Amino acid sequence: MARKIRSVADMAKMDAPAAEGAEQQFLRLMSHEMRTPLNGVIGMLGLLQRTRLDGAQRAYAEAARSSAEHLLGLVNDLLDYARLEADRLEFDAASVDIETLVRGVAELLSPKAHDKGLEIAWSVAPEAVDVMADEGRLRQVLFNLAGNAVKFTETGGVRITVERSGGSIKRPKLAFIVDDTGPGVPVEARGRIFEEFGHVDSSDASRFGGAGLGLAVVRKLADAMGGTVSVGDRPDGPGARFRFEAAFPAVKGAPERALSLAGQTVGVISPDPFIRAAAAAQIEASGGTVAARAPVVLIDHAARPAGHGMAPRPSDARAIVLLKPGERDLIARYRSAGFHGYLIKPLRRGSLAERVLAASGAQQTMQPGPPPPPPEDDRVALTRFSGIRVLLVEDNPVGALLAATLLRREGCAVETAASGREALDALKRARYDLVFMDMRMPGMDGPSAARAIRARGDETPIVALTANAFAEDRRACLEAGMDDHLVKPLELEALRAALARWTNRADRAKVAVA
Numbered sequence: 001m002a003r004k005i006r007s008v009a010d011m012a013k014m015d016a017p018a019a020e021g022a023e024q025q026f027l028r029l030m031s032h033e034m035r036t037p038l039n040g041v042i043g044m045l046g047l048l049q050r051t052r053l054d055g056a057q058r059a060y061a062e063a064a065r066s067s068a069e070h071l072l073g074l075v076n077d078l079l080d081y082a083r084l085e086a087d088r089l090e091f092d093a094a095s096v097d098i099e100t101l102v103r104g105v106a107e108l109l110s111p112k113a114h115d116k117g118l119e120i121a122w123s124v125a126p127e128a129v130d131v132m133a134d135e136g137r138l139r140q141v142l143f144n145l146a147g148n149a150v151k152f153t154e155t156g157g158v159r160i161t162v163e164r165s166g167g168s169i170k171r172p173k174l175a176f177i178v179d180d181t182g183p184g185v186p187v188e189a190r191g192r193i194f195e196e197f198g199h200v201d202s203s204d205a206s207r208f209g210g211a212g213l214g215l216a217v218v219r220k221l222a223d224a225m226g227g228t229v230s231v232g233d234r235p236d237g238p239g240a241r242f243r244f245e246a247a248f249p250a251v252k253g254a255p256e257r258a259l260s261l262a263g264q265t266v267g268v269i270s271p272d273p274f275i276r277a278a279a280a281a282q283i284e285a286s287g288g289t290v291a292a293r294a295p296v297v298l299i300d301h302a303a304r305p306a307g308h309g310m311a312p313r314p315s316d317a318r319a320i321v322l323l324k325p326g327e328r329d330l331i332a333r334y335r336s337a338g339f340h341g342y343l344i345k346p347l348r349r350g351s352l353a354e355r356v357l358a359a360s361g362a363q364q365t366m367q368p369g370p371p372p373p374p375p376e377d378d379r380v381a382l383t384r385f386s387g388i389r390v391l392l393v394e395d396n397p398v399g400a401l402l403a404a405t406l407l408r409r410e411g412c413a414v415e416t417a418a419s420g421r422e423a424l425d426a427l428k429r430a431r432y433d434l435v436f437m438d439m440r441m442p443g444m445d446g447p448s449a450a451r452a453i454r455a456r457g458d459e460t461p462i463v464a465l466t467a468n469a470f471a472e473d474r475r476a477c478l479e480a481g482m483d484d485h486l487v488k489p490l491e492l493e494a495l496r497a498a499l500a501r502w503t504n505r506a507d508r509a510k511v512a513v514a
Helices: 008-013 016-049 055-085 098-115 135-152 204-208 214-224 273-285 325-336 349-361 397-409 420-429 446-455 471-479 492-502
Strands: 094-096 119-124 131-133 157-167 172-180 228-233 240-247 265-269 296-300 318-323 341-344 389-393 413-417 434-438 462-466 484-487
Touching: 016 055, 016 397, 094 135, 098 119, 098 135, 098 157, 098 325, 119 273, 131 135, 135 157, 135 172, 135 214, 135 240, 157 240, 157 273, 214 228, 214 240, 265 273, 273 349, 296 349, 318 325, 318 349, 325 341, 341 349, 389 397, 389 420, 397 413, 397 434, 397 492, 413 420, 420 434, 420 446, 434 446, 446 462, 446 471, 462 471, 471 484, 484 492
Parallel strands: 119 157, 265 296, 296 318, 318 341, 389 413, 389 434, 434 462, 462 484
Antiparallel strands: 094 131, 157 172, 172 240, 228 240
16 A cells, blocks of 8 residues: 555554544545455446356356455455444434335345345334434444345345334334345354354355354444344244344434325235235235235236246236336336236335325226336336536546446536546536535545535535445535435446436435435
8 A cells, every 4th residue: 555554563552542543544544445446346347247248258247246246345344343343333313214224225135136036025014113323324234134134045035124122102122124035043053143253154154255244243233222133033934034123212203104005905916925925014004904805916927827928917906016127128018918007126115005006096007108117216217317417526547437437328428527626627617417526535635625615605416425334434525515425336226316316406405424
């Protein structure tokens, strides 16, 4: 590395506060120095995979990307564990929308699950109210538990649920539960897997990848939040159940979740028990009733008979088909067959309720043609942003190439700047719809540039690009006047969501620190 790092001996000579500060600076530096090249590797391999490759080349690129993602996950786990060991992890309590949190984790893991042929589903019980907590740390616990389930499950699926498990009105206790249909965890290994570098079997590290730190991080986070984490057998079948429980202050005056399906009866047909259970839970959480015979039926495409390309439509009910994101090309065929709608898995409760209401009130079946997606479901129709003017401020050439390529593929007109000073000059010369700005740059860094832009009275939305996942880095970008943040390596769906949010004036609302 170009920078000189203080030795451990030097830090030991300092007084305790100074040594702790040096350790945190070291972790922050290591996070940036290690994640930046890894993000570049992962991003460029992603671009390579979207080009024309033969079968062998595609397999090589996929193997390289998988290895890079494995290494990035290891770096993240090591950094998180080091901070937890030093008791330097900060918690920023804010209002947490539990449904949005769980839905986000399920959708983030769904591509990996679906690539393995697994189903992934989620639901939140009505009594599991929104709470005051550190959303980023809750997400980390849930993502590590669910990601672990996806990793070790070969057939079947994974289900994430949240239930109320006691507590008081002011301080409810919530249970975050992850069920899988994997091999389960033997009784003798149930304590060991939450220890540093612990595995069920000594061969797991080589067979599945990972150093065994993910669950150790979960245990330390659970302890820090005053909660518990455990694992046992799944009560209704083979597999494991991971359970994280903790009590949190309830959000005062939080609105109750809409019971938009009150009075509606819905059927669910799926060969997968997790899909059936999650869909039923979402229907009931929306005020509806689940029955075998109903005027509206959700039918999983996976329920089609062997040798048939489509699931049959019932003659005595209006049908909504359930599809994986990769099965979007079947929408038109199901519409032509008389289905009254479709939903993309993992299901969203809002989309489900909307589609059921539309089907129950429809006077005729859907006509063939381009399928209009549910307004709140951005996983169906690819959004294009033709003509959107973007200023990309990034000093790393690989990072700049990756971000600019992704933005241009979305139709954006992109101008680049390599420093905060260049960004200020560019904003003097021209107007932009959106600015993407790296946090760490030589000379004038991202937060300094953002403060200078805001001091001029310029209100152009600014989205921070950061290689770090530390809460203080996210907080710093928002306190400097930025509006949002994206973590590298840039994911296409997250980039599209940021473009949609900040180029639609009606939807703009500065994010809170997660």
